[in-house]
Amino acid sequence: MPQYQWIRQQSGADCAAASLAIVAKHYGRTFKISRLREVIGTAKGGTTLLGLKQGAESLGFQAKVLKINPEHFDHFIEKFSPPAIIYWQGYHFVVLYGQENDQYIVSDPGIGIRYLSRSELLDGWQGGFTLLLSPHLFWFHAQPNDAVDPWGNVLQRLYPHRWMVLSLILLGIGLGASVLIFPIFLQLVIDRVIQPNPTQPLFSLLMMFAVWQTLGSSLTWGQLWLATRFSQTLQTSLKLDFTEQILQLPLTYHEARYDSVVRGVLRDIQAISQSLNQIVVTLPHQTFSGLAVMVVLTVYHxxxxxxxxxxxxxxxxxxxxxxxxxxxxxxxxxxxxxxxxxxxxxxxxxxxxxxxxxxxxxxxxxxxxxxxxxxxxxxxxxxxxxxxxxxxxxxxxxxxxxxxxxxxxxxxxxxLSLGQLVAVYSLNLILLSAVQAGVNFWLNFTQVQTAAQLLDELFDCIPENLEDECKPWINISPQADISCQGLQYSYPGRLPLLADLSLTLPGGGAIALIGYSGCGKSTLAKLLTRLYPVGAGIIQLGDRPLEDLPLDCLRRQVVLVPQEAEFLTRSIADNLRLAQPDATLDDIQTACKIAAAHEFIQSFPEQYDTILGTFSANLSGGQKQRIAIARAILMNPPILILDEATANLDPPTEANVMDQLLAQRSGKTTLLISHRPNVIERAEWVLWIDQGTAKFNGKLTHFREQSLAHLEFLNP
CATH class of the missing domain: 1.10.287 (Helix Hairpins)
Known part of the structure; x- marks a missing residue:
């Protein structure tokens, strides 16, 4: 029977990455799911067929997309070289291996190897969309295998606690021997006491049993105490490192995953801890008890x-x-x-x-x-x-x-004696329990290994601030120009968004960044704050390349306020102090007055101590945006980027906020991304991006002098 590969997907969005990993493994290469997610552009909603094709080609595959009509199905099955990735049920990717007798073999990353009938395959094969993959003779095999060591990170944490682990193993062996006490006690009572001519007093046997039982209970208590300490120490270590890693991972990691990944990782950490507990506690106990039972039964017969x-x-x-x-x-x-x-x-x-x-x-x-x-x-x-x-x-x-x-x-x-006959039954149950425990551990170990691999890939992700320790803090001048040379960027699985963008924006004033929706305005803002890595080209602030600045240094001086304002579940004041931990209440109130937020905050019963919910349901969209602007004002950065940050405000309030904000930021750079004429009119400089290039870059007065087609941004 042919060997069919299967790799389990790590989340609901990973089916495309897992399918590509299955095909790669079929041809002798091992790629991590986390790496494949990046190259195929997996987002929260999954992966596009275009992204899957482009990612496969970057790994050395020759890829071709086909649409198989039902009438051509039999011809395709006869001619194609398996495996192929097919689009399944409108939301899933699976690997088709071909036909075996009257069934069709599918490797489903979410389920396993499936054997389907013709009708089941055709019903699930959404639109007949198929990605044929064949390895390039040179480029594919030139790809190195990813080092997969799911337990390496975990086992490193065991070394400082090696004596605790050794103690647990020895205690497990001791307890394995103690399970023989009761069956042997039964044998001795029946053979030596409950007889017409007893050969041993019952009291002495009871005392021996009590001593052994006390010793066994003491060993059990010691084992449980050590096991609890070991488990909690391991879980705490993993959780602390996970938290630190989450705080340092790039924005692209968070954007491509739902927050349920946190619950999943914490659940995996618990599963790993339980598995290691079984290895150092349960398995030695069960293994030694099984071996001891075999010895006793062999002695019997x-x-x-x-x-x-x-x-x-x-x-x-x-x-x-x-x-x-x-x-x-x-x-x-x-x-x-x-x-x-x-x-x-x-x-x-x-x-x-x-x-x-x-x-x-x-x-x-x-x-x-x-x-x-x-x-x-x-x-x-x-x-x-x-x-x-x-x-x-x-x-x-x-x-x-x-x-x-x-x-x-x-x-x-x-x-056999009568006592041995009774003991055999008890010993058999102990042996059965030991064998069953070993089998269950081995069968469940695959799932735990998947959890360990997911955790290892998370720790293997490169933090965005990896090289910051050797970079000095650099103060950015409020009048520093912003320049881009040959800037390019494209989201994985999509067409290029910014293409060879070269421009210079003068510092020290208000700059309007305009363009049609989806032209790359917000992407440029995230590139300026290094929330996204630059694909190609250079961005400079003054005479310093963006990469020369540590991330903390950059993001305290180039502050982005996105359209969707988000807050933690804590008070308004504490949310504002995230930007400036040492800010006084007077500082907070001053910033909120500039952002026109002070008045409505004062109307709340608890004022600045009002707790904001996860979705800030107790605030309107405009109120949330004003608090977010106040948070940025507290930081007083040389460069402030407002990405549609006033889109939910009514025109009078927006005009008030913009006038006060720009007056407070006189002499500093303020980049305004907006579709609103009232905001654009307050800028001194205009950058118009269209189809990834700078369509216009100059003063607002010159922009007004252009053809009427340009003026639709000022006079809609």
Whole structure:
């Protein structure tokens, strides 16, 4: 049977990256999911087919997009060289391997290897869109394999606690031996006490059992205390490093992922901690107890040991054989449930849109259908799990019965004592528990390894301030010119946005940055603050290249106020102090007065101590924008960029804010990105970007003198 590759996607948006990783692995190359996300331009909503094609080509694949019509399906299956990436059900990418007998093999990053009928394949193959990939003879194999060491980062943290780990392992071995106490005690009581002529007093056996039980309980307490300390130390270390890494990762990382990644990583950290606890606590205990049981059973009778091992391995074999089906059913159920949860969350979050468009009657059938599909997936998952449990219990019951009968026959032949006969049953349960624990750990270890790999890739991401330690703090002059030479930028999977942009903006005044929506105005603002890496070209502030400034230095002196103002769940004053931690209440009030925010803040019952929610639902859009502007005013930067930062203000309030702001910033550079004539008219200089190039760059008075086509920005 051919070997089909499968790599599990790390999140709902990773299906394209995982599919490309599957194809690369098929041809002998290993690429990390995090790297593939970058090259194919994975965003929160997933990846475009264009981005997937361009990313594959950058890795050395020859890529070709096809649209397979149903009438050409059989011809395509006969002629194509597997594997190929296909667009699945309108929101997913999977890998098609081809046909095997009457079934079609699909490697689904969310579920596993699937065997589909012709109708199932055609129904799921959305539009017949297909990406054919073949490795370039030279460029693909020149690509180095990514070093995948998911446990390296975690194991490094164990070295300082190596004596604790060793103690836990030794305690586990000791406890493994202590589980034999009760079965042996039963044997001794039956064989030496409950007899017509007892050979040993019951009291002495009870005292021995009490001593051993006390010792075992002491070892258990010590193991639990050490295990708790070990687990908490490891989790705290991982969480602290995760927090530091999140604060230092570039904006592109955050923009391409939902905030649920935080919950996912914290869940993975807990799973990794539990897995390591099993390795250093449970596995030594179970392994040694299983070996000790085998020794005792062998002493009783070698045939008993073989029979008991056969029963345990039979139960384990059923679990191993059914595990792929259990895993696929579990993944299918989880993905369906997660997809429906996302849909219901969107419905809740966009209640205003749905109600104002009378959409609920049209959306309700889709929700009902998807919930029905979730019910079917959950039912299939439960049936597979029930089958596994039923078969395991049946084999365990039959095997235990056979073992008991076999031991009884040996007792009748006087090869076993009555005490040994009773002890055999207890020892068999201990052996079964040890084998089952080892099998379950091994089967679940794959999932934990995926979690460790995801965490390793997160720590492997390059922080945006990696080289800042060797850069000196540089003060930017408020009159420093802003110049760009050959500036280029494009989002992965999209056409170039800025193409060879070369210009100089004079410092010390107000500059209006205008252009049609999507022309690259906001992107240029993010390039100026190094929120996005420059693709090609140079940006200079005065005579200093942007890369010469440490990020903290740059972002305290070049401040961007985006259109969507966001705040932490804390008071207004504390949100403003994020920009200036030592700001006094007078400083805060002065900034808010300039931004026309002081008056409405004073109207709140708690004034500047008012707590802002996650979405600041207690503020209007214009109020949020004014507080965000006040936060930037507190920083008093040489260069301030307002990216549609007054778009939600009414014209009189906007005029008031702009007049006070520009008066306060006299002699400093203020870049105004806006479509509003009232804002543009307050600038001294105008930069018009169109199709990635500077269409106009000059004084506002000269801009007015241009042809009427240009004046639509001033007189809409």
């Amino acid at each position: 070698p045939a008993i040991a073989l029979a008991s091992t056969g029963v345990a391995l039979s139960v384990a074999l059923i679990t191993i054989r059914l595990h792929p089906k259990v895993r696929q059913a579990s993944y299918r159920s989880a993905i369906t449930t997660g997809s429906n949860l996302f849909l219901l969350s969107e419905v809740f979050r966009n209640a205003l849109t749905l109600k104002t468009t009378a959409a609920p009657p049209h959306l309700s059938p889709e929700i009902h259908d998807r919930l029905y599909q979730e019910t079917l997936a959950n039912r299939d998952n439960a049936q597979v799990i029930n089958l596994n449990q039923t078969l395991s219990h049946w084999v365990l019951g039959i095997g235990s019965l056979v073992l008991l009968v076999f031991a009884a026959l040996l007792y009748q032949q006087q090869r």
